[in-house]
Amino acid sequence: MGADHRAFLEATLPHLDVVYQVARRTAGDGQDPEDLVQETYLRAYAAFGSDRGEHTRAWLAAICLNAARSEARRRRRRPRELPASELLGALPPLRAAGGEAAADVADVVIAGLDARAVSGCLALLPEPQRVCIVLMDVAGYTAAETAEALGCPRGTVLARVHHGRRRLAGLLAEAGVSHGQS
């Protein structure tokens, strides 16, 4: 046991928070995010020294996403495929702004943002959009880092984030209107 693991930890532990954000939002049902973080670091350590691109953060995110997918496959589950109606029905009610029907999406959502509702609606997004939002908006990756982690063009990442955010806002508004005004 030598200096290599210390060098690895020095290079990667500063990114623990962002890796945890990714793990927290990509861990499948029944999968502990902390276990996923540990698995990510062990995989990263095993590959440390090989080419990891320019950004260690992006490299760690890619490993975390792969580890999450591997674990989901291993468990033979299909994550994030619950019927939308079922998940929306389980969401806590949001407070509708002013109680007016057909209020502006932004006003309704901002008035009643709730982390559990956001989490439930985020799970309803298609995986490409959800992953881009998790990396950029939740974990704080740049578009370039996200593109590197996912191996796709930066423009694609930006477009997916845009679509995903709009869809997320719409889902939240839908949940807020349907629960807050019935």
Next chain:
Amino acid sequence: MDSPDRQHQPLAGFLAGKLDAAKARRWDEHLLERGQCWQAVRENRVGRLAAQLLREPAPPGLADRVAFAVEVAAAGRAAAQRPAGVLAHGGGSARAGGCAGRGSRAPRRLWPAWL
């Protein structure tokens, strides 16, 4: 193949602040004129704010747990690379001497309790 993504790249670039000044100004003007596009921008903002609500710090102790797991993996890797003769000698001296002083090669636990 991914045409919806390509169609929205200019707006996405504008929202991410990635356009140059001239293009950004044209987008500003466009948004002032087109209510539908302005609505899309507002929804984008709401979605971003909502997603940012989900940020939470890593639990205390996670860094120690990860560091320990890596240390254990490093120890396992070192043990696997060590010549068999060295292992045998180390184990023998630990048994024979019963001494746990510096330089002894007493066997150590390679895996944490939770594994």
